[in-house]
Amino acid sequence: MKISIFDPNPNNNYQIVEAIKEEAFKRDFDFDDENPDIIIHIGGDGTFLKAIQNNIDRLDDVIFLGVKNNDSSLGFFYDFGFEDIEDMFDLLDSGLLKINRINLMKCIAESENKTFEFYSFNEIRLSNMETTLKCDIYVNDVLFESYAGDELIISSTSGSTGLNKSAGGAIISSDIDCFQITPLANINSKIFKTINNPLIVNYNSIIKCQNINKNSLISFDYVTLDDCVNNVEISRSNLYVSYLSKSDISFIKKIKDKFDV
Ligand code: NAP
Ligand code: MN
Secondary structure, eight states: OEEEEEOSOTTTOHHHHHHHHHHHHHTTOEEOSSSOSEEEEEEOHHHHHHHHHHTGGGTTTOEEEEEEOTTOSOOTTOOBOGGGHHHHHHHHHTTOSEEEEEEEEEEEEEOSSOEEEEEESSEEEEEESSSOEEEEEEETTEEEEEEEEEEEEEEOTGGGGTHHHHTTOOOOOTTOOEEEEEEEEEOOSSSOOOOOSOEEEETTOOEEEESOOTTEEEEETTEEOSSOOSEEEEEEEEEEEEEEEOTTOOHHHHHHHHTTO
16 A cells, blocks of 8 residues: 655654654555555644645545644544554554545635636635625525625535534534535624524535625635635535544544543
8 A cells, every 4th residue: 555644744743754654664555645545644634624635636546544743733533643653554454444435515616707616625615805795695596695794604514613613503413414504793783684593404405605795705624715706606526535534433422522522
């Protein structure tokens, strides 16, 4: 099996990288950045997002495996740290790690003179640089609401524990596929009437944000496009991310552990 290491912080993670190399060499794994079977990413969930976007053109050919570093507070998609690298290779070698597949969200966004297409793991967000964000939200071509507020978050199941959670959205169990539309600091007044609660819809739904007011920006995971957008369509994509985890950790235990409750 061929391994590639994704390490955006080489100065901090030197010890971890050395330990991975030592264990890999003991077991005759090769290192190959061009055609890897496994990408070992070192960091936290933010790093996982970057590893995914960096490998977006070869997601069918690679499996991700996370090693958490000390900087990461959460590491929802990480079961191993520096201390566990030998165990991790034992499990990998004996085929005892579980393969998880997660679908990416697809977004088509239109600016005045361009169309963008991108894929997102956690969420897609709309915000406005100058004033209140305004847009009409449609689910399967039915108008849900005319939104006015600070930011609109459309998250996936896996993104539900990210920004969505901080904005008051629900944590979604990893065995339920859905989209969650979560308002952030939305306005409720005589003029603007918005539904306050997050809305969870089936993952086969198509969500459209139309008539987006000018100077509005779109972000996905850690990226914000330079161009302002006026129309956005979000749906499930045909891209999947595969990652390895321990087989015996329940979702509820994971939440309790990561959020320290
Ligand atoms: P970042 O500083 O790397 O991420 C902000 C925090 O969100 C970090 O604690 C990160 O965990 C955590 N996180 C990211 N994805 C998560 C997930 N699926 N489940 C649980 N926690 C998750 O910022 P970034 O590099 O720009 O990453 C962008 C992502 O961070 C966004 O997609 C958004 O979901 C999240 N974010 C959250 C907030 C917030 O909660 N107020 C604000 C901005 C962005 P690690 O420490 O393990 O990396
Ligand atoms: Mn981070």
